[in-house]
Amino acid sequence: MTDASPVGPSTNSSSPRFTWPHDGTMRVPYQVYLDPDLYALEQELIFQGPTWNFLCLEAEIPNPGDYKLTYVGDAPVVVVRKSDGGVSAVLNRCAHKGAVLCFKLRGNITEFNCVYHNWVYDLDGKLQGVAFRRGVGGKGGVGPDFDASKHNLWSLRVEIYRGLVFGTFSAATVPFAAYLGDELLRSIDRVFIKPVKVLGYHSQILPNNWKLYAENNRDSYHASLLHVFHNTFGVVRPNMGGGVRISANGWHHQSYTERTASTDDAIGREKVRSLKEQYSLQDPSVMEQKLELGDRVTNSIQTVFPTLVIQQILNALAVRHIVPRGVEKTELLWTVLGFEDDDAELLMTRLKANNLVGPAGFISMEDGCVGGFVQRAAKADQKAETIMPMGGSGIEPSQGARVTEAAVRGFWKGWRECMGL
Amino acid sequence: MYGALTMAIEGTIGDEAAVRCLIAAFMAEYVHVIDVGRLEEWPEFFTDDAKYRICTRENFDLELPLSVLSCFGKGMFRDRISALRNANVFEPHFYNHVTGAIRIVDRKADQIRTESNFQVVRTMVDGGMSLYACGRALDTFVVQSGALKLSERTVILDSRQIDTLLVIPL
Numbered sequence: 001m002t003d004a005s006p007v008g009p010s011t012n013s014s015s016p017r018f019t020w021p022h023d024g025t026m027r028v029p030y031q032v033y034l035d036p037d038l039y040a041l042e043q044e045l046i047f048q049g050p051t052w053n054f055l056c057l058e059a060e061i062p063n064p065g066d067y068k069l070t071y072v073g074d075a076p077v078v079v080v081r082k083s084d085g086g087v088s089a090v091l092n093r094c095a096h097k098g099a100v101l102c103f104k105l106r107g108n109i110t111e112f113n114c115v116y117h118n119w120v121y122d123l124d125g126k127l128q129g130v131a132f133r134r135g136v137g138g139k140g141g142v143g144p145d146f147d148a149s150k151h152n153l154w155s156l157r158v159e160i161y162r163g164l165v166f167g168t169f170s171a172a173t174v175p176f177a178a179y180l181g182d183e184l185l186r187s188i189d190r191v192f193i194k195p196v197k198v199l200g201y202h203s204q205i206l207p208n209n210w211k212l213y214a215e216n217n218r219d220s221y222h223a224s225l226l227h228v229f230h231n232t233f234g235v236v237r238p239n240m241g242g243g244v245r246i247s248a249n250g251w252h253h254q255s256y257t258e259r260t261a262s263t264d265d266a267i268g269r270e271k272v273r274s275l276k277e278q279y280s281l282q283d284p285s286v287m288e289q290k291l292e293l294g295d296r297v298t299n300s301i302q303t304v305f306p307t308l309v310i311q312q313i314l315n316a317l318a319v320r321h322i323v324p325r326g327v328e329k330t331e332l333l334w335t336v337l338g339f340e341d342d343d344a345e346l347l348m349t350r351l352k353a354n355n356l357v358g359p360a361g362f363i364s365m366e367d368g369c370v371g372g373f374v375q376r377a378a379k380a381d382q383k384a385e386t387i388m389p390m391g392g393s394g395i396e397p398s399q400g401a402r403v404t405e406a407a408v409r410g411f412w413k414g415w416r417e418c419m420g421l
Numbered sequence: 422m423y424g425a426l427t428m429a430i431e432g433t434i435g436d437e438a439a440v441r442c443l444i445a446a447f448m449a450e451y452v453h454v455i456d457v458g459r460l461e462e463w464p465e466f467f468t469d470d471a472k473y474r475i476c477t478r479e480n481f482d483l484e485l486p487l488s489v490l491s492c493f494g495k496g497m498f499r500d501r502i503s504a505l506r507n508a509n510v511f512e513p514h515f516y517n518h519v520t521g522a523i524r525i526v527d528r529k530a531d532q533i534r535t536e537s538n539f540q541v542v543r544t545m546v547d548g549g550m551s552l553y554a555c556g557r558a559l560d561t562f563v564v565q566s567g568a569l570k571l572s573e574r575t576v577i578l579d580s581r582q583i584d585t586l587l588v589i590p591l
Contacts (some may be wrong), residue, residue: 105479125525200480200487203581228508282503283496331582336487351486360587361477366510368586387495 016382020421025412027385030378033209038419046306050173052159052166052180054308054321055079055089057335059163059196065108065123068311071323072167077156078102079165080109083121090125090169091154101153112153125153143251162183162192162391163327166304180304182246187302188253188294191312195340199350202334204359208371210307210324211415216367217301217309217320218407220244220255221390228368229362239317243399249409249417250395251305255402286352286362287313292339303407305414313363314355315346316353325362328375334358362368437525444523444535444562447516447569452518452539460505464498465591468563468570473498475483475591477581478556489578489587501590516553517542518591528561532572534564539576541591543584554591555579 018038020032032038047053053072056079060068067080069092076092078101091102094114101112101121111128112121118131135141156167159176166176177185204214216222219391224230242257282288289298292315302310307322316338325331336358338350356366374386391404393414398404415421447466454462467473474488490497521538528534536559543553561573576591 057576198485200483200485201477201581202487202489203477203583204586205582205584207585226510228510229504232508281496282499283494284495286500347486348493350498351488351491354487355491355497359583359585362504362509365586365588369511372585 012298016021018421020416021383021385022394023408025395025416026389028385028388029385030380031377031382032415033212034382036326036327038120039209039324042071042324043075043421044417047075048169049308049418050168050170051418052168052173052176052304053306054304054319055156055158055165055167057163057198057319057337058087058160058165060106060198060335061087062154062326065110067102067108067109069102069104070321072156072169073324075169076100077167078112079158079167079330087158087160087165088124089156089165090121090160091156093154095121095127095151095153096120111112115419121153125155127151127153128406162188163196164188164192164308180252183245183251184247184252184254184302184304187245187300188310190295191300191310191317193293193339194339195344196317197340199336199338199347199354201334202332204332204334204368205325206237206330206332206368206371207328208330208375209328210322210330211411212371212374213322213330213367214303214306214411215408216371217303218253218255218411219405220301220402220407221405222370223255223402226366227363229356241296242299242402244397244402244404244407246397246410247397249414250407251414252303253407253410254300254302255407256297256300257402259278259298265337286355287314288349288352290349292345292346301372303411305411306418311357313356314353315350316357317350318357330371437528440528440533441523441525441563443569444533444560445551447562448520448523448537448560449491449570451521452520456516458590460502462504464495464570466571467495467498467574468565468572471495471571471591472573472574472576473571475576475578475587478580479581481575482576489583490590506554509588511586512544513546514587514589516591517544531563535560536552551585553584556591570572 018035019106021029051235055070055077055314056068061081064081064083068080070077070079075230077085077089078092079089082088094101094116096114096119097115097116099116101114111123119127120129121321122128130142132140133142158165158167158377161176240257241260300312309320311318311320319335321333323331323333335355336388338347359365359368388405388408389404395406395410398406431519440579450468474494475490478489480487486527489551493502519540523535526536526574536557541554542550544550556578559575560571562569563572
């Protein structure tokens, strides 16, 4: 990592030429949230670079031909179940004139068939047919040098781990297991213990650069401070057990909170009391947890660089996929999960617990606006910097203490490494 | 007020125009209470065991059970408002509901089911305005203790996208 590699000539007069101001990631210049040149470079060097990007869950495409539309950064992607049971993913763009091949969010297909000029591809993206290839009545058609094998769809390499489907555009991406590391693979194993089913989707538009939300998820410091409900009703209190795991390279993390004997008695159904004396829940069933994962963790947030978040809050399970929608806008796509074998009672517990999370979540709605608060103020001076001193300047994991910004610094280490900055 | 409505409904249950008019008056009051911010009164439009959900058309059409927000029983309605007042952090904003004509879906001796469209413009305190939500509401009305109440309300948002957050009910 070099200290001050400039990004090529800025085409945007409002953003100064970018250099990372110093070694380390304890300080981050506001320009990273505002610069369209950096945004374009992120597409190439992060989303189409050596990273594994979440595409969908296997449970969403169970049958041959089932597909779902998704995004890898700005790039629209179709992920599809093939007839041999494998999964392929292609850039959702015809190799001819570039129209999207699929425009319904989900469905079932036997081939990719472009509506514009009827070019046809198999589910691996191999070009199968060109309409009027030999012209009509001996006139028109492609020239003699047209080579169909050179006009396949741009396909992604796919790996599936515990039912989570990931894709990468880059040949340089290491296998997923090595990418995440053993310790954080075990954190995925912990949640995906048996087949899941989708309970529904949310889409939340965040008025900020995608990285502000990526940071927010790695920021275990804010949880009990911004989310008053958290602290008040005992999902996350600073004095609860837990810790922060961080991959050796800093890119990925898991922070978790667990009940201990001393905090447990405050969480029983009849005993939920606010730290504010006057404030209690009339119906504390929203805070009930049926222990189902073999531990006493109340809250686990795991990230896979760059844009996946795996969430377990009580019995509310979800994956959140961060999709950049321009420099100052982000779409957060939530896929909310249960297990296939949930009974009616457990389903109701999950549906109630989902009042805690999502765009209207008691303990997550603040994350919808707080990134915008930073975005709004960032413009004052793009060269000025945020500071993240909690837990020192490194990216070491911590046991017990979650009042740390180490995982956020780890994210920026990953960003700098991908961006070569 | 609703006592009078009840008597009118019971007396004119065969008269669809009168029923429609009474429910329209109820809903006018309902959205008024939300739009002017008298949110503590919102749970009182529902029966004690009412079900309320805001969901997206995407989930509704796929028959998926997830809601953006759900309340099962009056305690959860009241907890939503107390969290809004005491715990949740958000920029102050107001709603302006515009509701469409009420379509009577089903009418039995003891309940009426209706469907109506709505649009909500959200105004932030700095003046920024946007079309925040648009969709339809499926409502079930009953008479309880002499008053007209909602026993179930499902608000279906046409768009799956929610801008920033949702904290005030619809």
